[in-house]
Amino acid sequence: MPEFVPPLANDKNEKLNTWLDISPESDFGIHNLPYGIFSTPSRRPRVGVAIGDQIIDLAAVAMRGHFQSLSIEPEVLEQPSLNAFVRLGKPTWQAVRKRLTDWLTQTDSPLQHLRNECFVAQSEAKMHLPLEIGDYTDFYASETHATNVGTMFRGKENALMPNWKHMPIAYHGRASSIVVSDTDIRRPKGQIMLQGADQPMFGATQALDFELEMAAVIGKNSELGISLRPEEAEDYIFGFVLFNDWSARDIQRWEYVPLGPFLGKNFASSISPWVVPLEALEPFRVEGAEQQPKPLPYLQTSGKRNFNINLEVAIQPEGESETIVSQTNFKNMYWGVGQMLAHHTVNGCNLRIGDLLASGTISGNEPGSYGSLLELSWNGERPLKINANQTRTYLEDGDTVTLRGCARKEGIRVGFGEVRTKILPSL
Numbered sequence: 001m002p003e004f005v006p007p008l009a010n011d012k013n014e015k016l017n018t019w020l021d022i023s024p025e026s027d028f029g030i031h032n033l034p035y036g037i038f039s040t041p042s043r044r045p046r047v048g049v050a051i052g053d054q055i056i057d058l059a060a061v062a063m064r065g066h067f068q069s070l071s072i073e074p075e076v077l078e079q080p081s082l083n084a085f086v087r088l089g090k091p092t093w094q095a096v097r098k099r100l101t102d103w104l105t106q107t108d109s110p111l112q113h114l115r116n117e118c119f120v121a122q123s124e125a126k127m128h129l130p131l132e133i134g135d136y137t138d139f140y141a142s143e144t145h146a147t148n149v150g151t152m153f154r155g156k157e158n159a160l161m162p163n164w165k166h167m168p169i170a171y172h173g174r175a176s177s178i179v180v181s182d183t184d185i186r187r188p189k190g191q192i193m194l195q196g197a198d199q200p201m202f203g204a205t206q207a208l209d210f211e212l213e214m215a216a217v218i219g220k221n222s223e224l225g226i227s228l229r230p231e232e233a234e235d236y237i238f239g240f241v242l243f244n245d246w247s248a249r250d251i252q253r254w255e256y257v258p259l260g261p262f263l264g265k266n267f268a269s270s271i272s273p274w275v276v277p278l279e280a281l282e283p284f285r286v287e288g289a290e291q292q293p294k295p296l297p298y299l300q301t302s303g304k305r306n307f308n309i310n311l312e313v314a315i316q317p318e319g320e321s322e323t324i325v326s327q328t329n330f331k332n333m334y335w336g337v338g339q340m341l342a343h344h345t346v347n348g349c350n351l352r353i354g355d356l357l358a359s360g361t362i363s364g365n366e367p368g369s370y371g372s373l374l375e376l377s378w379n380g381e382r383p384l385k386i387n388a389n390q391t392r393t394y395l396e397d398g399d400t401v402t403l404r405g406c407a408r409k410e411g412i413r414v415g416f417g418e419v420r421t422k423i424l425p426s427l
């Protein structure tokens with residue numbers, strides 16, 4: 001009897017072959033299939049899926065009737081955000097993903113016949129903010145980051161607050177100022193209390209920083225008054241993006257007591273344009289570190305709550321080449337994303353499609369793996385070398401900061417592309 005061969009499924013770590021020519025070093029191989037919003041000079045923003053250096057124009061595919069059997073109206077894909085598509089629900093995301101995988105692996109498939117009509121070179125497309133973001137929450141889930149910041153702001157003895165190991169700490173951020181990669185940001189101004197001064201001054205921040213984070217995109221509305229358990233919480237996640245939570249440390253330091261971050265944080269956050277589906281990240285799940293003390297029952301999880309995703313940050317001064325200033329991994333987080341959703345909804349607060357839940361700065365244990373300049377330069381005490389002739393404690397006007405992320409395993413690569421931002425001078 002012939003041996004049973006299970007069908008190929010792209011949530012497993014199996015190699016798939018496609019008729020498309022894709023570099024093995026591409027972030028957007030066949031195991032990824034991330035969603036984004038793109039436009040071309042002749043056509044308005046619409047839904048696409050990245051593959052290699054191309055975009056599959058899903059709206060164009062739907063217009064030709066190819067998603068009719070999945071009950072997807074072409075209008076849903078002709079939108080300037082992914083929200084309407086996400087609203088169709090997980091079974092639809094899975095069906096589209098399976099269909100695209102089948103079509104990309106089978107020769108003579110409808111997609112192969114549509115190569116001229118339904119593919120757009122990424123180099124010819126403009127990427128847009130992929131989501132209509134209703135709310136954005138920023139967690140603080142890296143123990144190293146929380147300890148480092150606590151040490152600098154409050155001293156070693158009070159570094160980790162007594163609540164930190166009992167709940168994923170977070171604050172409500174601002175959604176209106178979230179921008180997509182390649183959107184310049186302006187150095188913010190605000191109140192700053194200089195060291196030794198007895199009055200605050202007003203001016204441009206002298207401590208502009210990035211924060212290397214990942215953000216979960218909420219894919220399903222939760223009900224007001226209802227709490228999610230960590231294991232069901234992940235059904236509420238559509239995917240992940242890279243997230244740069246810009247921070248003005250001097251403004252933050254003066255304003256943050258007693259209610260937490262405000263103007264030192266909400267002037268901008270930047271995200272990568274491609275939303276990597278949770279399904280594409282399944283092969284990269286790993287155990288998290290043991291949580292001691294044991295969290296309260298509503299936060300307890302079993303299984304692999306973290307994801308092995310390599311991350312890096314580069315700084316490029318104006319007119320020069322870039323220097324990689326940090327390399328770390330998303331698997332270093334103390335709290336898992338299921339626990340973040342469970343905690344966020346434990347009081348009955350509802351989550352909505354398009355909300356972003358960012359992880360908080362991702363710092364590893366080594367100095368070269370810290371996810372912010374605050375930590376990398378240790379509050380300005382240890383300037384970083386950039387190229388041969390420059391140093392940085394915080395960012396300067398004209399600097400371009402790029403975050404990159406990529407999961408790799410046994411020849412399979414699922415990448416996030418990048419989020420790249422240039423700093424403009426204050427007005």
Ligand code: MN
Nearest residue numbers: 138211245360
């Ligand atoms: Mn943050």
